[in-house]
Amino acid sequence: MDSADTDWDGVRxxxxxxxxxxxxxxxxxxxxxxxxxxxxxxxxxxxxxxxGIAQIFDLPPLPYEERRIAVAPSGGDVYALAIDPxxxxxxxxxxxxxxxxxxxxxxxxxxxxxxxxxxxxxRDVLVTGKTTEAVRRRGKDGKRVYDAVVLDAPPTGxxxxxxxxxxxxxxxxxVGPIKNxxxxxxxxxxxxxxxxxxxxxxxxxxxxxxxxxxAEVRTAGLATGGIFINMVRESLLPQATLDAAAQGRFDIGDxxxxxxxxxxxxxxxxxxxxxxxAEEIVEHARRTxxxxxxxxxxxxxxxxxxxxxxxxxxxDLAGLYELAESIRTQGAA
Amino acid sequence: MKKPAVLDIDAILDDRGTRIIVCCGAxxxxxxxxxxxxxxxxxxxxxxxxxxxxxxxxxxxxxxxxTELDNTPRLISESDGGGQLFxxxxxxxxxxxxxxxxHADPERAxxxxxxxxxxxxxxxxxxxxxxxxxxxxxxLRRSNEWDLIIVDTPPSRSALDFLDAPERLGRFLDGxxxxxxxxxxxxxxxxxxxxxxxxxxxxxxxxxxxxxxQVLTDLQTFVSALDAVFGGFRQRAELTYKLLQAPxxxxxxVAAPERDxxxxxxxxxxxxxxxxxxxxxxxxxxxxxxxxxxxxGVRSAAAAEDLAAKGEHELTxxxxxxxxxxxxxxxxxxxxxEHFVSAHPTVPVAQVAAMAEDVHDLEGLxxxxxxxxxxxx
Ligand SMILES: Nc1ncnc2c1ncn2[C@@H]1O[C@H](COP(=O)(O)OP(=O)(O)O)[C@@H](O)[C@H]1O
Ligand SMILES: Nc1ncnc2c1ncn2[C@@H]1O[C@H](COP(=O)(O)OP(=O)(O)O)[C@@H](O)[C@H]1O
Ligand SMILES: [Mg+2]
Ligand SMILES: [Mg+2]
Numbered sequence: 001m002d003s004a005d006t007d008w009d010g011v012r013x014x015x016x017x018x019x020x021x022x023x024x025x026x027x028x029x030x031x032x033x034x035x036x037x038x039x040x041x042x043x044x045x046x047x048x049x050x051x052g053i054a055q056i057f058d059l060p061p062l063p064y065e066e067r068r069i070a071v072a073p074s075g076g077d078v079y080a081l082a083i084d085p086x087x088x089x090x091x092x093x094x095x096x097x098x099x100x101x102x103x104x105x106x107x108x109x110x111x112x113x114x115x116x117x118x119x120x121x122x123r124d125v126l127v128t129g130k131t132t133e134a135v136r137r138r139g140k141d142g143k144r145v146y147d148a149v150v151l152d153a154p155p156t157g158x159x160x161x162x163x164x165x166x167x168x169x170x171x172x173x174x175v176g177p178i179k180n181x182x183x184x185x186x187x188x189x190x191x192x193x194x195x196x197x198x199x200x201x202x203x204x205x206x207x208x209x210x211x212x213x214x215a216e217v218r219t220a221g222l223a224t225g226g227i228f229i230n231m232v233r234e235s236l237l238p239q240a241t242l243d244a245a246a247q248g249r250f251d252i253g254d255x256x257x258x259x260x261x262x263x264x265x266x267x268x269x270x271x272x273x274x275x276x277x278a279e280e281i282v283e284h285a286r287r288t289x290x291x292x293x294x295x296x297x298x299x300x301x302x303x304x305x306x307x308x309x310x311x312x313x314x315x316d317l318a319g320l321y322e323l324a325e326s327i328r329t330q331g332a333a
Numbered sequence: 334m335k336k337p338a339v340l341d342i343d344a345i346l347d348d349r350g351t352r353i354i355v356c357c358g359a360x361x362x363x364x365x366x367x368x369x370x371x372x373x374x375x376x377x378x379x380x381x382x383x384x385x386x387x388x389x390x391x392x393x394x395x396x397x398x399x400t401e402l403d404n405t406p407r408l409i410s411e412s413d414g415g416g417q418l419f420x421x422x423x424x425x426x427x428x429x430x431x432x433x434x435x436h437a438d439p440e441r442a443x444x445x446x447x448x449x450x451x452x453x454x455x456x457x458x459x460x461x462x463x464x465x466x467x468x469x470x471x472x473l474r475r476s477n478e479w480d481l482i483i484v485d486t487p488p489s490r491s492a493l494d495f496l497d498a499p500e501r502l503g504r505f506l507d508g509x510x511x512x513x514x515x516x517x518x519x520x521x522x523x524x525x526x527x528x529x530x531x532x533x534x535x536x537x538x539x540x541x542x543x544x545x546x547q548v549l550t551d552l553q554t555f556v557s558a559l560d561a562v563f564g565g566f567r568q569r570a571e572l573t574y575k576l577l578q579a580p581x582x583x584x585x586x587v588a589a590p591e592r593d594x595x596x597x598x599x600x601x602x603x604x605x606x607x608x609x610x611x612x613x614x615x616x617x618x619x620x621x622x623x624x625x626x627x628x629x630g631v632r633s634a635a636a637a638e639d640l641a642a643k644g645e646h647e648l649t650x651x652x653x654x655x656x657x658x659x660x661x662x663x664x665x666x667x668x669x670x671e672h673f674v675s676a677h678p679t680v681p682v683a684q685v686a687a688m689a690e691d692v693h694d695l696e697g698l699x700x701x702x703x704x705x706x707x708x709x710x
Binding site for chain 2: 019020021093097099101102103105106109111119120121179203204205208236237238241254255257258259261262263264273276277279280281283284286287290312
């Protein structure tokens with residue numbers, strides 16, 4: 001084990017949320033790899049039934065079973081689990097009540113399906129129940145089985161309801177084991193061992209959603225984690241050039257000379273090509289400026305921020321390790 | 334790329350026979366923006382339009398004065414030609430409540446509305462939003478106050494949800510468990526458990542043990558009350574579905590030039606054909622073109638390296654690298670569109686360039702409208 005301090009030492013449940021499509025699954029997977037690296041054991045959990053983990057690690061669909069799916073850089077293992085609420089329910093009834101037969105009957109008659117459909121709170125409590133059980137689980141040696149659990153969670157709009165199970169279930173089940181169970185989940189989720197991370201892009205809607213989500217999570221008394229700014233484009237131009245270009249100022253003459261020197265165009269052709277390119281630069285500069293404004297908006301939340309690069313060829317396994325490395329060097333894991 | 338047919342937006346907007354336009358597509362591609370832009374353009378071409386939006390970006394909603402979720406259309410703008418643009422934001426819970434109130438006697442309505450299962454279903458069933466969007470569309474159409482209704486569809490991951498959700502809710506309400514729960518009511522209100530088989534006894538026992546007795550009672554009250562209401566509801570959903578197949582309806586499928594979104598658009602186009610729902614065409618939104626497209630990415634990259642090797646014109650080299658990236662992006666977007674076009678060669682397509690900024694006012698919507706109509710202003 002390495003002893004380097006990270007920003008989230010002491011956190012065992014990392015909940016990763018964000019607006020749909022911003023890269024929750026990708027970031028959760030990279031974070032799991034980063035946390036595992038250096039000889040740790042990490043469980044990556046998904047709950048939306050999309051088999052996103054299998055896809056990203058290029059594996060066949062995952063069963064409802066914890067299995068090792070990847071080895072982290074410099075040792076360490078990532079396990080994965082795709083939680084199916086119905087299976088979680090059966091397991092739970094058998095484990096605590098020895099009611100396997102009743103559980104099967106409930107499933108067969110469509111009760112579980114029914115209950116989890118009308119009342120997503122039930123579904124959530126089963127899913128978070130399984131997740132927090134993995135967080136609390138101890139081996140024969142009395143130590144926790146997993147050093148960390150990373151949850152690829154529902155999107156920002158649903159995250160507070162999802163984590164605030166006690167409240168969601170309270171209206172439906174006022175007494176009984178489900179209620180007790182949800183209290184247990186609540187204990188883990190509200191403890192300092194849990195942190196909710198947000199994934200965003202430097203665009204208006206995801207940033208707005210992130211800020212709203214952070215406020216909501218805080219109001220609910222849950223601990224916020226970091227902000228992972230995903231798909232960040234590197235800027236190739238000097239800041240002074242960008243600043244001028246954002247105001248519409250860009251020296252075409254100089255550019256035309258450069259184009260000529262590179263043997264791309266000459267005379268009037270060089271000028272017209274330079275004009276086209278200048279237009280491109282101005283647009284790029286404006287977007288960079290807007291992105292900077294979004295960065296500043298995110299600053300209002302006063303949370304640690306990490307930037308992950310846009311991988312131009314999409315996310316493959318190598319790309320995932322690259323993101324994990326970036327997460328580590330920035331101190332998030 | 335094989336040239337697709339051009340989507341003639343103005344012809345569709347100007348055709349008085351067009352009564353409903355549905356904007357659908359994967360999440361985040363620009364459905365809401367497209368719906369609002371089409372609405373504005375139609376109004377400025379003289380039509381009386383209402384846009385039913387589901388989740389406008391906050392600044393767009395503010396600039397249109399849609400700050401309250403009140404389920405009533407607001408006048409947004411009027412044009413010289415007599416056209417008017419109204420817009421409203423869907424309040425799904427309220428729409429659901431209103432259906433209950435309209436279909437059940439006051440006592441029963443009260444029972445349903447205060448039931449915890451109803452509250453959960455009406456605010457968070459994944460599909461309620463789609464169902465209620467359909468319901469609201471039906472209501473607007475029946476009111477006959479507008480000659481064009483433009484519907485934005487809910488922000489689900491999959492575009493197909495819009496078509497599937499109502500049926501799913503219907504199927505769900507016809508499910509076996511629901512029938513079991515409602516059986517006693519139909520048999521004259523005797524106790525549920527005596528009438529039913531042993532299987533149900535086990536189930537009821539387990540549920541009571543797990544959730545407490547109150548839950549089962551709540552559930553039964555909810556289901557039997559809802560059952561009385563839903564016959565009419567299902568029928569209405571079927572009518573709305575028929576409306577979507579009518580000749581006055583035009584589906585506009587929106588996609589971003591990315592793999593997942595284009596694939597989603599493909600599925601949707603095929604599904605519309607199966608359902609015999611009229612497709613107007615595909616809008617490819619947020620397309621990146623280069624104003625210096627004569628310089629290929631490959632040449633640009635080579636020239637940048639050449640300059641770097643010579644150690645001169647550092648800035649030009651950086652500009653060329655940036656241009657290379659831009660050309661690569663444009664090429665990728667082209668390929669994604671090509672797949673769609675070769676699979677659906679007859680579907681008309683319109684392209685809308687990516688703006689440098691988000692679209693959050695009428696000016697921005699007007700600009701998008703011009704691009705949609707391929708009529709740069
Ligand atoms: N840093 C990145 N660079 C390039 N592509 C990315 C990056 N992060 C995510 N993606 C891509 O974006 C898409 C959405 O990512 P995903 O993790 O599935 O998002 P979510 O789980 O939030 O819906 C996927 O196609 C993924 O490969
Ligand atoms: N052509 C465009 N150029 C730039 N930004 C756009 C364009 N179309 C949409 N947007 C922006 O993208 C975001 C998502 O658009 P929206 O219409 O809300 O998508 P959807 O309704 O499909 O989820 C909004 O912030 C919107 O302003
Ligand atoms: Mg995901
Ligand atoms: Mg929308």
